[in-house]
Each structure stands twice: as C-alpha cells, then as structure tokens.
Amino acid sequence: MAAKDMREPIESGCPDPWQYMHPAMRKNFGQWKYHEHPRPGVLRHVAYSGDEIWTVKAGTQRILDVFSLRKLCDIGDEFADGFVHFTLRSNIEYMVTDETRVQPLINALEEAGFVVGGTQNTVAMISHTQGWLHCDIPGTDASGVVKSMMDELIDEFKNANMPNRVHITTSCCQINCGGQGDIAINIQHTKPPKINHDLVANVCERPSVVARCPVAAIRPAMVNGKPSLEVDERKCICCGACYPPCPPMQINDAEHSKLAIWVGGNHSNARGKPTFQKLVAAGIPNNPPRWPEATAIVKRILKAYKEGARDWERVNEWIERIGWPRFFEEVELPFTKYHIDTWRGARASFNSSSYIRF
Amino acid sequence: MAIEKHHTPMLDQLETGPWPSFISGIKRLRDQHPEERINSMTNDLLGQLEHSYETRKGYWKGGTVSVFGYGGGIIPRFSEVGTAFPKSKEFHTLRVQPPAGNHYSTKMLRQLADSWEKHGSGLVTFHGQTGNIMFIGADTPATQHFFDEINEYGWDLGGAGPCVRTAMSCVGAARCEMSCTNELKSHRALVNNFTDDVHRPALPYKFKFKVSGCPNDCQNAIERSDFAVLGTWRDDMKVDQDEIKKYVKTKGRQYIIDNVITRCPTNALSLNDDDSIEVNNRDCVRCMHCLNVMPKALHPGDDKGVTILIGGKRTLKIGDLMGTVLVPFKKLETEEDYESMVELAETIIDFWAENGLEHERCGEMIERIGLANFLDGIGVEADPNMLSHPRQSSYVRLDGWDDAAEQWFERQAEQQAAAG
Ligand code: HEM
Ligand code: SF4
Ligand code: SF4
Ligand code: SF4
Ligand code: SF4
Numbered sequence A: 001m002a003a004k005d006m007r008e009p010i011e012s013g014c015p016d017p018w019q020y021m022h023p024a025m026r027k028n029f030g031q032w033k034y035h036e037h038p039r040p041g042v043l044r045h046v047a048y049s050g051d052e053i054w055t056v057k058a059g060t061q062r063i064l065d066v067f068s069l070r071k072l073c074d075i076g077d078e079f080a081d082g083f084v085h086f087t088l089r090s091n092i093e094y095m096v097t098d099e100t101r102v103q104p105l106i107n108a109l110e111e112a113g114f115v116v117g118g119t120q121n122t123v124a125m126i127s128h129t130q131g132w133l134h135c136d137i138p139g140t141d142a143s144g145v146v147k148s149m150m151d152e153l154i155d156e157f158k159n160a161n162m163p164n165r166v167h168i169t170t171s172c173c174q175i176n177c178g179g180q181g182d183i184a185i186n187i188q189h190t191k192p193p194k195i196n197h198d199l200v201a202n203v204c205e206r207p208s209v210v211a212r213c214p215v216a217a218i219r220p221a222m223v224n225g226k227p228s229l230e231v232d233e234r235k236c237i238c239c240g241a242c243y244p245p246c247p248p249m250q251i252n253d254a255e256h257s258k259l260a261i262w263v264g265g266n267h268s269n270a271r272g273k274p275t276f277q278k279l280v281a282a283g284i285p286n287n288p289p290r291w292p293e294a295t296a297i298v299k300r301i302l303k304a305y306k307e308g309a310r311d312w313e314r315v316n317e318w319i320e321r322i323g324w325p326r327f328f329e330e331v332e333l334p335f336t337k338y339h340i341d342t343w344r345g346a347r348a349s350f351n352s353s354s355y356i357r358f
Numbered sequence B: 001m002a003i004e005k006h007h008t009p010m011l012d013q014l015e016t017g018p019w020p021s022f023i024s025g026i027k028r029l030r031d032q033h034p035e036e037r038i039n040s041m042t043n044d045l046l047g048q049l050e051h052s053y054e055t056r057k058g059y060w061k062g063g064t065v066s067v068f069g070y071g072g073g074i075i076p077r078f079s080e081v082g083t084a085f086p087k088s089k090e091f092h093t094l095r096v097q098p099p100a101g102n103h104y105s106t107k108m109l110r111q112l113a114d115s116w117e118k119h120g121s122g123l124v125t126f127h128g129q130t131g132n133i134m135f136i137g138a139d140t141p142a143t144q145h146f147f148d149e150i151n152e153y154g155w156d157l158g159g160a161g162p163c164v165r166t167a168m169s170c171v172g173a174a175r176c177e178m179s180c181t182n183e184l185k186s187h188r189a190l191v192n193n194f195t196d197d198v199h200r201p202a203l204p205y206k207f208k209f210k211v212s213g214c215p216n217d218c219q220n221a222i223e224r225s226d227f228a229v230l231g232t233w234r235d236d237m238k239v240d241q242d243e244i245k246k247y248v249k250t251k252g253r254q255y256i257i258d259n260v261i262t263r264c265p266t267n268a269l270s271l272n273d274d275d276s277i278e279v280n281n282r283d284c285v286r287c288m289h290c291l292n293v294m295p296k297a298l299h300p301g302d303d304k305g306v307t308i309l310i311g312g313k314r315t316l317k318i319g320d321l322m323g324t325v326l327v328p329f330k331k332l333e334t335e336e337d338y339e340s341m342v343e344l345a346e347t348i349i350d351f352w353a354e355n356g357l358e359h360e361r362c363g364e365m366i367e368r369i370g371l372a373n374f375l376d377g378i379g380v381e382a383d384p385n386m387l388s389h390p391r392q393s394s395y396v397r398l399d400g401w402d403d404a405a406e407q408w409f410e411r412q413a414e415q416q417a418a419a420g
Helices: A021-026 A065-078 A099-111 A140-157 A197-203 A206-212 A292-308 A315-323 A324-330 B010-015 B022-032 B037-057 B106-119 B142-150 B181-194 B194-197 B241-251 B253-259 B291-292 B335-356 B364-367 B371-378 B403-418
Strands: A030-041 A042-047 A052-059 A063-065 A082-088 A092-096 A168-171 A183-187 A220-224 A227-230 A257-263 A279-286 B092-094 B102-105 B125-126 B133-138 B208-213 B227-233 B267-271 B276-278 B304-310 B324-330
Touching: A021 A220, A021 B276, A030 A099, A030 B304, A052 B403, A063 A065, A063 B403, A065 A082, A065 A092, A065 B022, A065 B106, A092 A099, A099 B364, A140 A168, A140 A292, A140 B010, A168 A315, A183 A292, A183 B291, A206 A227, A227 A257, A227 B133, A227 B371, A257 A292, A257 A315, A279 A292, A292 A324, A315 B125, A324 B253, B010 B022, B010 B037, B022 B037, B022 B125, B102 B106, B106 B133, B106 B142, B125 B324, B133 B142, B181 B194, B181 B208, B181 B227, B181 B335, B253 B267, B253 B364, B304 B335, B304 B364, B324 B335, B335 B364
Parallel strands: A168 A183, B208 B227
Antiparallel strands: A030 A042, A042 A052, A052 A092, A063 B125, A082 A092, A082 B102, A183 A257, A220 A227, A257 A279, B092 B133, B125 B133, B227 B304, B267 B276, B304 B324
C-alpha cells in the first residue's frame, strides 16, 4: 500500500459493553436476586427491583456465514429489542422482558435451523478450535468433529437430564487450544516430525525451534553439508510444537495421527477444587467426515455417567466416587500402561493408600 | 462469470443431521452471495477443505501479516496447495477484541457483517477460545482495509504471538445473581492498560487475563489465564431461612441432606430440626455449591471483592498448571482499588518480561524459579492461602527464619491496627 494511504490505528482496546447491553441488564446491573430454569434453553432471572428477564439460548454452527449472522440479528430485532449476548461456548443468547415473547422466539430460532438448549444439566455446545479450516498443525478438523458429534448429541443439548452440566471440548492437536472438558476429544500425533532438511536452513529460526521442544529432543545438526536439525525420536512426544517456527518439521500425518479421549476436566470450584482432564482412550481412528468411532465412545461415557452419577455430580466427581477401575469397566475401555503418567509430578497421581474398591 | 464448483462429497455429508452445518453456511456464500469474489474464495476454501478431508492433512502455514502500526493481531494463513485453490491461497484471520462480557447490539453486528462482506470471506466466529471475534478469511491487502474500516467505528485488534492477549469476562453482574464484582470494569481496566503490549508482541510468550464474577468461574479463568480475577466475599453468606424451608418442603429433607448438606466440601452446613440451615461461615470456602442448588435462599455476603490467581495455562511445555492464589482477597470499589490491581499486573508482567525465558509462560517461570522467589521479585508477602499445604521437603536453608517470623508478627499487628 502506498505510504500516503496509511493511517495510524486508533488503539481503543476492548470496547465498553455498556452501549451494547440489553436495557434491562443495564438497569439491574449487579442487582439480580435469583434465577430459575423454566425449561431447557430458557432461564428466568429476577432482580431485586422485581424486573424479570427470560434468556433464550441457542446453539449455532459456530463458524457463521454473514447470512446466518444476519438471520440471528433479524430474530434479535423481532423478539429481543435488538440485543444479544454470546457465551463462552459460542452459543447465542437473547434476552426478553416479556414472557409472551419466549415461545415465539424459540419457534423463530428453530424454524431458522438453530437449536434451543444448552442450559443447566445439558450437554453444552462443544467448544473447539480451528482444525483444517485454519490452523497450521491440525491433525483433524475440529468443526467437522463437532458438527458430527452434536448431530448425535442434539437430544442431550435440548433436554436437561444429565446429573449436572457436561462440557465437551475438541482440540485438533495436543496443544489443546480447545480447553479442559468433562469430556475432551483431542487429536494426538503419534509419530515424530518428518524433517525436510533441504528447507530447514532457509526457513527455520533454529534456536527458537530447539527452545520450543518440551523434552529437549531437537539438536542442531549438519545434514548433507547444510545446517539442519535432528530429532531424538526416542525422546520425542510428538507434540508438534516445533512445526510453527519450522514448517519443514512436518508433524501432520494422515495415518498416524489418532484421536484420544480425556475426561474429568472441571473448571468450577463447586464442591471441589478445579480439576484437569485425564486420558481414557487413545488410538481412535481419525475418520472423516463423521468420526463415528470417537462419537461412539463419547456416547458410551455419557450413558454410563447419566446412569451412574448422582444429582450435581460432574463427570470427575462421579469417577472419584466410583473409582477409576470401575470407570474403565463401565465404559468398556481398555486400561493400559499408557494411562500411567510419565510427566513431571507423575508420582502424585499414583495411589499410595490401601483405598481400593472391590 | 460462473465459477466452477469443486466437488465436495465428503463435506456434503456434514450437511446431513439436525445440528446447523458450517458447510451449508460456506456453501451459501459460494452459491448465493451476490459477489463473485466471495463465491470464488469460499469455493476454493471448500476445495482445499475437501482435499484435507480426503488426505487427512492440513495445508495452512503461517507467515507474517500485520496492519500498519501493529505487530500482531492477525493469524496469517498461506495455503500449501494454493495452485489448486488460488482464490483462497491467502486466508488470514483477524482477531478482534469483543466488548467485555460479549454483549452486542444487532445494529453493531450488522455493521461488522457489512464491513466483513466488503473485504473478507464472510465467515466469522463469536468467539475463539481466547475470546476474540475471529474474522476468518481475508487476503493480505484486505486485512488492512477491513481493520481500517472497523477501527474507525470502535473495534481494535486483539493479540497474537508473545503479547498480552484478548481478555474475557463472564456475563456476571449484567445478569447473574452470583456476581460479586464488576467483571466488565476489571476486564477493561486490565487489558486496556496493556494496549501497547497487545499490539506489539515483545513479551516472553502470551499473557492472558480472565475475569469471573464468582468461584463458579464460568470463564475458566483459573485453568486458562495467567492472571485470573474471581469475585468472592468474606463476610457471612446471606440466608433466607423461609426460602430454605420452602426448598425442604418441595424437595424433601432427604434431598436437601444428600444434595446440599453432605456435599459441602468443608462440612460447613447443617440442617436444623425446624428445616432452617446453619452455616459455619468460618469454614465455608465459598465453593458456590449450596448457592447454586438453592439460588433463591442463599446469596453471597455484602463484603465483596476478588481473589487473584497467577500462572494458569494448558499443556505446553511443562504440563497443565492451575493458577496459584496470589491475592486471597482484594476489595474492588474505588478507582484506587482498580488502579492497584492494574499496578500488580504491571509489576508481574515486568518481572516476567525480565526473567522469563523465551516461550515461557508466567506460570512456568514461577515453577522454575520457585514461588518464594517470584513473590520476592514482585514484592508480595507470602500468605498461607497461597498453598494447599506447607513444604514437605526438609532440604531447605532456614537461616532467614527468625527475620521472616518477626516480619510476620509485625504485619499481623499492622493489619490488626488498620482493621482496629
Ligand atoms: C501453530 C500455532 C497455533 C495456532 C494457529 C493456534 C491457534 C489458536 C486459535 C485460533 C485459538 C483461539 C484463538 C482465539 O480465541 O482468538 C487458540 C487458542 C489457544 N491456544 Fe493456540 N494456536 C497455536 C499454538 C498454540 C500453542 C503453541 C499453544 C501452547 C500452549 C496454544 C495454546 C492455546 C490455548 C491454551 C488457547 C486457548 C486459550 C484460552 O482458552 O484462553 N496454542 N489457538
Ligand atoms: S489445538 Fe492445535 S491444531 Fe488445534 S487450533 Fe490449537 S494449535 Fe491448532
Ligand atoms: S514434536 Fe514436540 S517433542 Fe517432538 S521434536 Fe517437535 S517439539 Fe520436540
Ligand atoms: S462466574 Fe459466577 S458470576 Fe460469572 S456468570 Fe458464572 S456464576 Fe455468574
Ligand atoms: S459455599 Fe460451598 S463451602 Fe460454603 S457452605 Fe456452601 S457448600 Fe459449603
């Protein structure tokens, strides 16, 4: 672009939401008294002033085309005074102050193909990352996995009859941008990167690649008379972190990248401290376009949880109560030596008591 | 000019089933959008995506793209199969900071849609896991044009690269009875103080702020931010005994015992014979469980403030780290209160910028140098709330013990005098 066209950015940062907030929320800011759950997908909040808001929550395809976005806006204009709110898991929420508008709003959303639900004890919309649509190290396509899985779990999104809420996430590599979840479906690269030595000297910032490896498996090396890198394949844990600063270290692998399933991540403090997710299944085929094998395991876990957990127990609390041996039994998954942690602090995950369930 | 549509037999299968399909959305842009530029760009995007589905590999690589004046905020994407799919061979994402709490008017959304349609692919996500609005798919010149346009009417890029990233906050006080703080104010005070660090990546690695209004932590701040702010309270929780009695009546004693009383992690609750409850507030750790079950009867107390935790992050490189309590309780009422929180963040970021290794998150640095050294570095005194339990290992030099003990008693006395 010619220099004359350049304009200095206005570094305004994060916008003030006050101007975009529904007037009833502005008026009762910090003055809410309680909420109820009249039906799945709908919340009723009551303020000390006596004002009420009904929130209708809907799941979308997350990657929105402008047509869909405008459709969502049309619905907001017609029923919800032209204001919307988005949740952490990319659901859209409409706030209405008049109860009679709730059902017509739900109808309009459903007619337009969106799905009302995702509140309270539902399987919430799966939070996910970019995958083949946009990331540079994805082993799979997060959007496609999520679409296929939500097709199967839609009834659990629409009906709040899980013991407690269930948060699912997918990530298209182990870096796990998608986050912690009660159930997390992540891809795992299982082979070290293949290095195209001819390109390394030109495009890699070698010291930063070496620094990035979590297990110090990368060393500078001369290959075919050119400066390059080599990987100690016994050490490599196939995380893929070396790829972004060094694209010739190709980690994407059609055959050997597999899905793995993790459970028990829970970020709330309720009843216990927050927990990270744990590995339960691996080696699941990366099978586009619908990934049926992964979905089948997720459904098995959900079924066992729904049947076995008590009210308010999240997946991690349920497993803590019944114990891991019984969990593996109930979900019919094999337990292997690979479930034993080998990373820092691993010993803290070993059982040093006689706490054993028979 | 009619475009030649790529065959997408695999992607077509993602149009079956009841959940809304992103593939149908991309096809709408290909087939129904009036502009040929968007039709051909999304057509080639679908072509490349189908190719990924067939070969089970991704074909994007990074590069450097930024707008004039900034060093980050755009995720550059160049196709490795650009010869086959030339119209989407540059398909960059712009990360744009959302309003705190993710509130929007449809008017503003339409304006954003208009600008994006004018310059980009027409695909957008509310929001990525870091919190940004992600405008997915623009070529290099378009990134500048789109940014110039939306920047004029109030939007700014978020962070990408080693910088302060876009922050997130829960809906909180706007619509949630559990909220103990003004999430929006903390969010904006913190992130907007570091605007320069958002736009010009010069830190060891990423640094994230997240704000949740209560310990339910709907924003996942403890696990996923370097600086987590959680609303809480320190006086007694409010109990409406009549409402408790109504819960007992409708749900039954057994239900309340099994689902509220015995679920309290610190055994701080008991159910009286007359169906009222008793809370031992000194034992309560504000876990939120009983308030969640009986939101009509139980409410946070009046002496509200926040807990600040430092150093949460996901796997790379040393494994998952939860945030660690740094400030057990801080009032956030006056402007000075907010300023001192921002100053704390500045001190931490400065210390980390100086002492963190390249690509080392703040939490990893704390692990490497030790919490005690970190506290010394930022001038914060040790507090038993920072730990689950005191040290187990006997291998430590304790020759500074007497001084430290004396300081503890002095601080206690000062605090008592101040509270006095
Ligand atoms: C190749 C490079 C990478 C790409 C393209 C990438 C892409 C992304 C994207 C698109 C998001 C959501 C962004 C948003 O909300 O605006 C994200 C979030 C995230 N990324 Fe990455 N990522 C990369 C590398 C990494 C690495 C190396 C880590 C290492 C720890 C990482 C950790 C995360 C985390 C934890 C989040 C979620 C953050 C949160 O919930 O606050 N990513 N990434
Ligand atoms: S999880 Fe991995 S592949 Fe997916 S967006 Fe994050 S870095 Fe990219
Ligand atoms: S894939 Fe990960 S572990 Fe393997 S060499 Fe690369 S950075 Fe190191
Ligand atoms: S974190 Fe607390 S205050 Fe914020 S939305 Fe969740 S429950 Fe409400
Ligand atoms: S908030 Fe949690 S810790 Fe406190 S009384 Fe209720 S259940 Fe117990």
